[in-house]
Amino acid sequence: MSYKLDSEVVTMDEDGLRFSQDCKGQMPEGIIHEKESPGQASSTSENEKVVPEFYNKAQKYWSEVPATVNGMLGGLGYINAIDIQGSKIFLRELKVPGKKLALDCGAGIGRVSCNLLIPLFETVDLVEQDAAFAEKARELCTSESVRRNGLGEIYNLGLQEFSPTNKYDLIWSQWVLGHLTDPDLVAFFRRMRLSLQPGAYFCIKENVSTSKEVIKDDEDSSVTRPLELYERFLKEAGFRVARKVRQQNFPKGLFPVYMIACKPKP
Numbered sequence: 001m002s003y004k005l006d007s008e009v010v011t012m013d014e015d016g017l018r019f020s021q022d023c024k025g026q027m028p029e030g031i032i033h034e035k036e037s038p039g040q041a042s043s044t045s046e047n048e049k050v051v052p053e054f055y056n057k058a059q060k061y062w063s064e065v066p067a068t069v070n071g072m073l074g075g076l077g078y079i080n081a082i083d084i085q086g087s088k089i090f091l092r093e094l095k096v097p098g099k100k101l102a103l104d105c106g107a108g109i110g111r112v113s114c115n116l117l118i119p120l121f122e123t124v125d126l127v128e129q130d131a132a133f134a135e136k137a138r139e140l141c142t143s144e145s146v147r148r149n150g151l152g153e154i155y156n157l158g159l160q161e162f163s164p165t166n167k168y169d170l171i172w173s174q175w176v177l178g179h180l181t182d183p184d185l186v187a188f189f190r191r192m193r194l195s196l197q198p199g200a201y202f203c204i205k206e207n208v209s210t211s212k213e214v215i216k217d218d219e220d221s222s223v224t225r226p227l228e229l230y231e232r233f234l235k236e237a238g239f240r241v242a243r244k245v246r247q248q249n250f251p252k253g254l255f256p257v258y259m260i261a262c263k264p265k266p
């Protein structure tokens with residue numbers, strides 16, 4: 001997800017080289033409008049087919065991706081340090097009150113847990129739909145280079161099915177929300193709101209589209225939403241946005257990446 005190019009400004013030539021080009025309007029199949037997002041199809045029977053297919057395709061896509069940092073970052077492993085540094089500064093400025101328990105949503109191989117969350121929280125739980133990634137996360141987050149006993153529970157299931165039993169001091173969700181349908185996303189946000197300790201934050205870090213459109217990617221079965229849509233869904237789920245920062249220093253041509261920290265509305 002991190003590697004995704006903003007197709008409105010950058011595309012690839014046949015040799016896989018990037019070049020700038022405004023190709024807006026040249027990819028009609030790649031752009032879907034909000035009302036056509038999976039999970040919002042007009043009839044129930046249509047929905048019954050479209051929604052499982054959306055999740056199954058993503059599952060298959062990720063099952064073929066290597067369980068490495070490079071795999072998590074679509075071949076742009078070198079942005080790992082810049083990404084983690086940006087998140088560290090964001091959390092530092094947020095001044096999260098509790099330091100006991102955090103949750104990493106769509107954790108992959110635990111890149112964010114190992115590098116960002118375990119150094120800051122006593123215990124970190126993970127949710128990840130791919131069993132091989134979850135196993136790799138267990139291995140990496142308990143390796144010698146990571147603080148002992150920092151890893152808590154690993155939940156091997158999709159966010160659309162996940163209902164936390166713990167209350168968290170921080171919930172972090174990065175480069176995964178494009179894999180949820182709109183209704184599942186709002187329902188997920190609601191469940192996260194109910195799983196926060198008093199004063200705790202729910203943070204998301206996601207690619208956003210530069211147009212007002214939702215951009216569909218059929219290859220990994222995900223969507224890239226505009227920032228405003230994330231904000232609207234967060235509000236709908238009962239959150240208020242406490243802080244919003246754009247990640248700096250990523251390579252040119254990628255979708256903008258935003259970090260948003262929310263608190264339950266009083």
Ligand SMILES: C[S@@+](CC[C@H](N)C(=O)[O-])C[C@H]1O[C@@H](n2cnc3c(N)ncnc32)[C@H](O)[C@@H]1O
Pocket residue numbers: 001002055058062072073105106107108109110111112127128129130133157158159160173174175176179180
């Ligand atoms: C781009 S990787 C990001 C991993 C991690 N958040 C990071 O930043 O390194 C996307 C991850 O989301 C997971 N994923 C995809 N759909 C999911 C879903 N419905 N629920 C939970 N995880 C999902 C994939 O298996 C993959 O591990």
